[in-house]
Amino acid sequence: MRRGFALTLSIIILIFFLTLILTVESQRSSIEEQTRANHARMRAISSLLADIDSPALTYSLKKMAKRTLYDLDMKVITSKAYFPDGTVRGPTGEFCKNLTAKYNGYLDSLKMRANDSGLTLTYAEPACDVELIGPFNASVSLNTTLNITGSGIFINKSLDRTFNFSIEGVYDPMLYFESAEDNPADPSYFIMRPIINSSISNEKVEEISRIADADYGQGWAYGAVINTTDALQLKNDGREGEWGVYILYITPDELSEWKNDLDKFAGVIFNSPSGGATRKDFTAVPLQGTDSHGLTCTYYLDMECWVEDSPCINCGVYVDGYKNGMTASDCTVNWDNGARLGGPQSYEKCNAVFESGGKWISDKNGLHAYANSQGENIRMSKPFIKVQHLSQDFLPDRVLINTELDTIFPVHSGMEALDIEVQRGAVLCGNYFAMGKGPDIFSRLEGNINAKDKYGIETFVVGMWAKDAKSKLDHEYYSTSTIRGNKIRGMPGCLRPDMCDDKLYPEGEMTIGRFRISEERDNDYGMDTLIQRYTNTKIQIK
């Protein structure tokens, strides 16, 4: 009996201890479960913090900011309405309003993610500010505070981000708006142009590359340069008709073979190492004239006679005369019939010019004549330039033959061959320049065409729509005040290839001549030396 009692008691004790063990184990397991849940929450928190502290978020915000700018841009384009003046930039501007709305979307997604882990995330309304830090870059600051709570957890974290983003690639709202206003009936005229920083630096665009000074030449022409080998290839291919778009580069030993074809090219660069022309001076050469009463009078000229050195294209004689007095104050000379000498003097080859006529013209400097040794008019119909200092392997892609007047006289300075590819590239590519003299991107969203912002940008408008005689810098062209421009030699007037198609538009009508830039700005783009000052080379004597 006692033994049975002892046995039962031992079983009870065993059960008691087993129950105790089970209870402890149950509590340990419960604690472990709870710990694991807390661990999961802590893991979620650390993941959230790791995410928002990463540089990846900054990049996402940059893209968010650019998208915001794009949205504002498209709002102007689709609604054809500028934002009211002063409403885009700054902490309370449209940009920040739109960006904050997007940012809140992201913060809400954080909220949901925290909620999935049993946490509660709240955030303060983000503070936003935006300013331009360069013509093509803006700086944005976004600041907010996050609170993460749940099961005894409380985390307060500042989320401050300042980042820069590029405005490049978004459409220029002002250019679209204004071009649409200019030709509302024809959407093909609306300019949708992305803002791209030109790869031509401001320093580079100010330079104009002088390929060579010239001894003398005539007129001006712009085009691709072709040598005689390539020209011969065109001839053999039956494409001789294409010569008209090329400038022929020729040397003296090639002259005899090509002399009869020179007029078929857009222009000629004649590389002659022998120099230009030999100069002979004559003081006070008397010329016969008549006064207002029909009486004979004498007109005195200080004469310079230039005899072109061989080899030469047309081997002519060129005369410059500067008035040195008259026997009657109203003495005039009939230049159209040639100048008649007052007495028997020998002027060698220059006689041909004086006696037989040649072709007399005048400009602000005096009188000029040209003729060949037989007194015939030797004027070339196409522009040419004669240089001394070009090497045999000189062959630039394109060149501008540039002379001040449409004459062949050697006395005029400024005859040169220029490489103006930089200027053409600046105009043709439709990129943007930062000269600090136009409206910046925010002013463009607000339609402040005449703004001269610190980070102003500008581009050129060329093409069918840009017909007016205004400067083709975009903000000058669309300015509320008329800003006229000077024609610039060699500049393109077409933005798309078809606008320069000779079959659609006459040669010279669209390709050149429409481009203009204001006197205030031509120097910024190295175009001041390219201004087409004279439209008519034959100025009558007064």
Next chain:
Amino acid sequence: MERGFIFMLDAFISLLVVIAFVSTLNQFSRDYSYIQDETLYSYGRAIMNILLYHTVTVNDQEVSMVHALSDADVKATWNEKIDNLIPPQLGYSIDYYDGSSWRSFGLPYTREKDGAKRKVSVVSTIPVIIKNEDIEQPYKYDNYCHGPKTQPDSDVCMIPKDLYVPDEFATADAGYKTTFVRVVIEV
């Protein structure tokens, strides 16, 4: 006889009690599978941190790897350096959410594991932009810098890659849509 019966009864009850105890104790036994999950998660998180914190240079910009997964250099870097960090017995995949389902970036961001039994995902909260290559750029180079008489040197013109393609998010929706990336680790 009676004593023997009581003894046997006690022994039987003890056996039942021990069986019940062992059975209950087994119920409270520790589940060590979470340790495996933790290991997988730590690998996934480590990979995600590499994606978020490791920056690469793409088009002259410092970009976190997660934003440049389609870049050829980044793919090469992944193959050469990062893939080796993940133990060979693990499979993985980097996916993005296209608005309705998760889609894989494909190679080289995938290593398949046949017969995988456990799988852990680490999802980032960083919005990632997935460029839509199908969207036609609105502004073409040829329209503005081409032509027999007007073609300037190519280096002075704009470069198409510089253009901002607005709908570069995964959806063509006009609004701002976030797309997330996840790393899946499996064993």
